Amino acid sequence: MTSIARIEWFLVPPRWLFVRVETSDGVVGWGEASLEGFAEAVAGALEHIKDRLIGHDPDRIEDAWQMCHRLGFYRGGPVLMSAISGIDQALWDIKGQRLGVPVWQMLGGKVRDRVDVYAWIGGDRPADVAEAAARRKAQGFRAIKMNGTEDLGWLDSPSRLAEPVERLRLVRETGMDAGIDFHGRVHRPMARQLVHALEPLGPLFIEEPLTSEHPEAIAQLAGQTHVPLALGERLYSRWDFKRLFEMGAVDIIQPDLSHAGGISEVRRIAAMAEAYDVAVAPHCPLGPLALAACMQIAIATPNFVIQEMSLGIHYNRADADLATYLEDDSVFAIENGSVAALTGPGLGVRINEARVREAARDPHRWRNPAWRGPDGALREW
Template sequence: MSKIVAIETFLVPPRWLFVRIETSDGAVGWGEASLEGHAEAVVGAFETVRDRLIGCDPNRIEDAWQLLYRLGFYRGGPVFMSAISGVDQALWDLRGQTLGVPVADLLGGRVRDRIRVYAWIGGDRPSDVAAAALVRRDQGFDAVKMNGTEDIDWLSGPAAVDAAVERLGLVRDTGMDVGVDFHGRVHKPMARRLVAALEPLSPLFIEEVLLSEQPEAIAQVAAQTSVPLALGERLFSRWDFKPFFEAASIDIAQPDLSHAGGISEGRRIAAMAEAYDVAIAPHCPLGPLALAACLQLAAATPNFVIQEMSLGIHYNQPDADLLTYITNPEVLTVTAGSVAVLDGPGLGVTIDEAHVRDAARAPHRWRNPVWRGRDGSLREW
């Protein structure tokens, strides 16, 4: 019987954490456990992962998930769940590689042939959103996402609202569909005003209208707007999503498959969402393995609507972008706003292991910027 013999992690630029699992028969699977700004903490969590899984059967993916989640006593949270996510993706990749089929086939098979995608264009710093949208259109996208505001105070005057409306209008004038991300930086005194001002411009969705620890306030905003509300990048399990489904306060669930338990938990969250008539649009400003996991889930998920794609996002670097660490970049080609379902075995992307090992010799230490207002107080990033 095949057993897990090695679990390695690689901190690679720009801010990603790759996971490599090898079995006793020489098979290899890859996953991504990136946790932006806290990758070193996830690396530490892999000490427990190795103690639990070395010597286990790699085909028992659900058993491995439950073992890591339930036997640690402390459950959930971004660090533990990101570690589980990377392991889960790698085990699904392994299984698909072994059987010679894409992960989507193991999830019941595809329900679509192409997957709509969108790219990020800015909206705060940088702020040249119209030009950025045109670049994305030339790259094949027909939808983008932008930040709704610059860093903003708990209470700001009408100029901040007017500026947000102007920026969205500039992008809508390019003919692109536009998702607007409040990024959790807007607080309740401003959220309803901003949503009401942006609603006439018909954004595709508004993301993280408030931080997810404010479920009652999110429900208030949801009751006052027809704009679809999206949320989920800072939720890490089906139990975290449950109250938002029950309150009917979100229209689009955005689990990040590198934070929310990988493909296994993403599949469960999607099924729960479908029962509440909520769509799925996985969050993914990350690397190629995270994106491939999302695309495999999207291929087999009826209530999937659109996928975030980090090609050329400002966090990346010219020599460390979405396609840098894979040898088959053509599978992520964007045409008419979508990519083809990945039909290669496992996750469907092929990692350049030599490049990854070389890049990991200088581990990244990525941190998000610190923003302060005119009075010196911290602003949400």
């Protein structure tokens, strides 16, 4: 019987963690377990998972998922679920290669031929957004996302709201649709004001208007605006999303396939969302394996709407961008705001293993910055 013979992981620039699973008959699958700022913790969780899965049948993906999730007694959370995500993606990649079909074919087949995408502009402290939006338009994008604000006080001057409104106006004048990410930086006393100020300019959506531990306040905010509210990068399982659905607190969910249990769990979360007429737009400011996994979900999921793409995102580097570790980056070619359905077996991308191993010789230690206000108090990044 074929079994899982080897599990490895690689911390590669700019801030990613790739997982490699090899079977006893030599089939290799790749996944991405990137958890920004906590890669070392995920590597520790993978050590635990490795003890469980060596010798396991790679075709039993759901059984492997359940073992990793349930048998450690402590469940959920970003670290464990990110580790499971990388393994899950790799096992789907292996199964697709063994059968000679893309993962989406095993999820019921295509419901669309192309996947709408958007890209980031503006950085952590957004600036020059009109020029950046124009460059994205020239690359073939029709939509972008940018941070709504720089750091913001729990209660700040109303004058601080003028800058995000002006930035959105400039971007909209380029003809681009724009999602606005509050990034959890905006607390309740300011969130309602900022959503109200942006609404007349027609944002595509507002992301993380508040952090996800405040579903009651998000539901109240949803009842006060016509702008679609998006949320979910800091939720890690169907159980985390359940309360948001029941409260009617969100219009678009954004589970991250490298944080929320991989293809298996995000497929279940998306099906739950469909029952509440909620759209799916997976979070993915990460690497090519995460994006390939997202594409498999997008191609096979009716309530999918748009996919985040990390091409040239401000977290990347010239020597470590979306295509750096790929053998062929044409699979993510953008045309008129969308990417064609991936057709290769498994995840549909080919990783340059030699390049990954070379990059992992100097593993990254990426950390997000610590921001403080004028009074010295910590602010959300």
